[in-house]
Amino acid sequence: MRSSARFALLQAAALGLAILFGxxxxxxxxLAIDQNPLYVYPLMVRFNLARIDSxxxxxxxxxxxxxxxxxxxxxxxxxxxxxxxxxxYYVGAVAAAFVGFTVAGLPRLVHLxxxxxxxxxxxMLWALLPIVLxxxxxxxxxxxxxxxxxxxxxxxxxxxxxxxxxxxxxxxxPRVRTPDILPxxxxxxxxxxxxxxxxxIPSSSRLNWFLPLGIALCVFFYWVLRRWxxxxxxxxxAHNPSxxxxxxxxxxxxxxxTFLLSGGVAGLVGLSDTLAFFGYFDIDFPKGYxxxxxxxxxxxxxxxxxxxxxxxxxxxxDRGAQGVQVFAGAPREVITILQGLIILAIVVGYxxxxxxxxxxRKREAQVAPPLAPALAATGEGGE
Amino acid sequence: MDLLLxxxxxALLASAIRLTIPILLAALGAVFxxxxxxxxxxxxxxxxxxxxxxxxxxxFVAQAFPGVAAVAPDLAPLVGMLAAxxxxxxxxxxxxxxxxxxxxxxxxxxxxxxxxxxxxxxxxNIIFFRVATQSPGIRGFTAIDIPLLDRxxxxxxxxxxxxxxxxxxxxxxxxxxxxxxxxxxxxxxRAVGEHPLAADTLGVNVVMMxxxxxxxxxxxxxxxxxxxxxxxxxGYLEGMTQGRGFIAxxxxxxxxxxxxxxLGASALFGYFDAFSLRVVNLRVPYQFITVLPxxxxxxxxxxxxxxxxxxxxxxxxxxxxEE
Numbered sequence: 001m002r003s004s005a006r007f008a009l010l011q012a013a014a015l016g017l018a019i020l021f022g023x024x025x026x027x028x029x030x031l032a033i034d035q036n037p038l039y040v041y042p043l044m045v046r047f048n049l050a051r052i053d054s055x056x057x058x059x060x061x062x063x064x065x066x067x068x069x070x071x072x073x074x075x076x077x078x079x080x081x082x083x084x085x086x087x088x089y090y091v092g093a094v095a096a097a098f099v100g101f102t103v104a105g106l107p108r109l110v111h112l113x114x115x116x117x118x119x120x121x122x123x124m125l126w127a128l129l130p131i132v133l134x135x136x137x138x139x140x141x142x143x144x145x146x147x148x149x150x151x152x153x154x155x156x157x158x159x160x161x162x163x164x165x166x167x168x169x170x171x172x173x174p175r176v177r178t179p180d181i182l183p184x185x186x187x188x189x190x191x192x193x194x195x196x197x198x199x200x201i202p203s204s205s206r207l208n209w210f211l212p213l214g215i216a217l218c219v220f221f222y223w224v225l226r227r228w229x230x231x232x233x234x235x236x237x238a239h240n241p242s243x244x245x246x247x248x249x250x251x252x253x254x255x256x257x258t259f260l261l262s263g264g265v266a267g268l269v270g271l272s273d274t275l276a277f278f279g280y281f282d283i284d285f286p287k288g289y290x291x292x293x294x295x296x297x298x299x300x301x302x303x304x305x306x307x308x309x310x311x312x313x314x315x316x317x318d319r320g321a322q323g324v325q326v327f328a329g330a331p332r333e334v335i336t337i338l339q340g341l342i343i344l345a346i347v348v349g350y351x352x353x354x355x356x357x358x359x360x361r362k363r364e365a366q367v368a369p370p371l372a373p374a375l376a377a378t379g380e381g382g383e
Numbered sequence: 384m385d386l387l388l389x390x391x392x393x394a395l396l397a398s399a400i401r402l403t404i405p406i407l408l409a410a411l412g413a414v415f416x417x418x419x420x421x422x423x424x425x426x427x428x429x430x431x432x433x434x435x436x437x438x439x440x441x442x443f444v445a446q447a448f449p450g451v452a453a454v455a456p457d458l459a460p461l462v463g464m465l466a467a468x469x470x471x472x473x474x475x476x477x478x479x480x481x482x483x484x485x486x487x488x489x490x491x492x493x494x495x496x497x498x499x500x501x502x503x504x505x506x507x508n509i510i511f512f513r514v515a516t517q518s519p520g521i522r523g524f525t526a527i528d529i530p531l532l533d534r535x536x537x538x539x540x541x542x543x544x545x546x547x548x549x550x551x552x553x554x555x556x557x558x559x560x561x562x563x564x565x566x567x568x569x570x571x572x573r574a575v576g577e578h579p580l581a582a583d584t585l586g587v588n589v590v591m592m593x594x595x596x597x598x599x600x601x602x603x604x605x606x607x608x609x610x611x612x613x614x615x616x617x618g619y620l621e622g623m624t625q626g627r628g629f630i631a632x633x634x635x636x637x638x639x640x641x642x643x644x645x646l647g648a649s650a651l652f653g654y655f656d657a658f659s660l661r662v663v664n665l666r667v668p669y670q671f672i673t674v675l676p677x678x679x680x681x682x683x684x685x686x687x688x689x690x691x692x693x694x695x696x697x698x699x700x701x702x703x704x705e706e
Contacts, residue, residue: 033510081490129681139684142424142490143636146629147677154670161668294494331509336502343495344481351487 022342047323066311068293071266078258084145086290087152092267095122097281100181123267131259177282208276393540403653409631412603419596420576424493427628428500433608437467438619471605486700516621559642576694633680
């Protein structure tokens with residue numbers, strides 16, 4: 001298939017153009033605030049790639065991002081919009097913290113998986129209501145998940161009230177947090193494993209096993225979607241629901257399980273921070289991964305492997321923003337804006353490309369039969 | 384008994400009205416956008432732009448013309464409100480371009496606009512005011528007494544010393560209801576949201592109508608943000624919209640995609656909001672009350688309260704060429 005190779009190339013070109021567009025728009029902003037883009041961008045790249053602490057920070061930042069991207073992408077693959085990743089990971093993190101500090105006396109081999117499982121189940125639970133209401137009552141998942149996000153935010157605040165999950169030992173201090181999670185539930189860091197293969201990373205880094213776990217999950221779901229029967233069903237449902245139904249695939253069942261899987265992965269998003277950085281859940285817990293996850297899924301065109309790359313790219317920009325702020329004195333928000341513009345450019349670019357490819361395929365299909373010239377001429381532009 | 388008195392106290396009701404207005408303006412905008420068939424999740428971002436530009440422009444106008452400010456103190460906030468509206472329109476134009484012209488998924492565009500607006504507000508605040516999260520304090524509109532209504536004894540606390548934006552917003556809702564129900568523009572907008580192909584066949588310019596719906600929603604979301612920053616906050620504070628753009632979507636759904644319905648829903652949500660700020664001495668945790676609007680919206684969407692009747696072509700990009 002020569003044309004499919006050409007389309008893949010076009011897709012890569014669209015991605016490149018979108019990044020270029022973002023960089024150019026970013027340049028305009030930089031020039032407007034008296035910064036030289038030819039100085040700022042190289043500085044950003046050097047800051048990111050020439051320092052081991054930057055590289056480690058990028059991978060640490062990418063850990064929750066790739067999980068959030070994977071969660072969103074999974075739902076997208078079954079034509080479902082999971083805006084609820086944000087809320088799902090709040091409840092996932094609280095549930096994991098709860099199991100982490102209450103269940104005592106277990107060895108790490110049991111306690112840690114149990115803690116992670118609590119996060120996954122809580123995420124699934126938070127995804128359950130929107131998908132049930134969608135499939136049974138026709139309630140659009142976009143709005144219900146947005147509402148569930150707000151409810152999750154309030155629930156988390158409520159659970160941190162005194163007498164519930166708030167650490168009594170912190171009474172009298174302004175700290176609003178749970179007690180410390182027991183060591184047996186904390187995720188081990190990657191230092192010793194990396195040392196074993198000859199990589200020494202700064203001791204201050206909190207890079208942990210959620211990174212390889214997250215990447216493994218992305219690879220796993222790539223494989224599931226490509227090779228498993230379930231993956232085939234998901235693709236069939238997304239591509240043509242009525243044809244899938246006719247072939248005996250239950251759209252409802254596929255959408256239900258995919259959305260729960262999405263919620264389960266979302267439940268993992270906050271755990272790298274909870275179980276390897278803070279060691280407790282508090283009121284200033286990092287927020288917004290869910291929305292970044294949407295951007296990442298879009299950049300990756302919902303391909304689980306692409307999600308890893310897209311998460312690293314966003315993390316790269318985030319880290320670069322810090323370098324730009326410290327060493328060039330330009331506000332890091334320039335890079336946030338640049339991120340937004342790249343995503344906008346990429347969604348428009350992909351859309352135009354998809355339409356172009358569809359038109360090309362139609363033309364090729366029309367060229368194929370013997371009466372091609374006449375048909376192609378009438379088929380142009382119409383229908 | 385004490386509780387009952389608190390529930391209807393003038394202070395609580397006045398606060399409820401103040402909290403209703405931003406939700407109401409944005410919800411009215413959402414009605415216009417979705418009646419034309421375009422879902423606008425970007426309302427929150429447009430509101431954020433409204434809060435920032437409203438405060439910033441009010442501040443700069445007041446500073447640049449101190450003489451004028453002494454004579455006509457309402458000029459600066461007025462220009463600020465217009466700027467907030469203008470910036471809402473600008474972002475709505477972006478949303479319209481992406482979703483109507485390029486036919487990209489409306490949710491995706493909205494989510495991205497929200498991210499962009501949040502980053503932009505921080506950036507601009509740093510450029511203008513050297514800090515990321517807060518603008519200098521500003522002076523809002525001179526408070527007014529609403530004529531005639533302020534003579535009614537019981538109503539006095541609610542209609543004296545209020546922001547002029549409050550009656551203006553109510554009037555806008557009434558106009559909006561009339562426009563959608565009775566005018567040619569309103570009928571065409573609704574036709575485009577219900578069945579764009581049929582409207583197109585009858586000669587209605589689908590693309591233009593949809594642009595109008597989205598731009599109106601941007602203007603109103605900008606106004607909502609402007610009101611928050613100029614009248615309520617007396618300055619911009621990062622995150623001051625507190626997800627009200629999303630609550631506005633909820634109010635629109637709750638109000639069944641009609642301006643008057645959105646008014647009722649916004650009033651209810653505003654009341655919950657005001658109430659949640661005052662239940663410190665109750666046994667109910669305030670978080671339960673803050674989530675009541677969200678729970679109510681889920682129930683409505685699920686058809687447990689009554690059937691939600693959204694425009695049939697809401698959220699679906701329209702193109703002549705395909706199908």
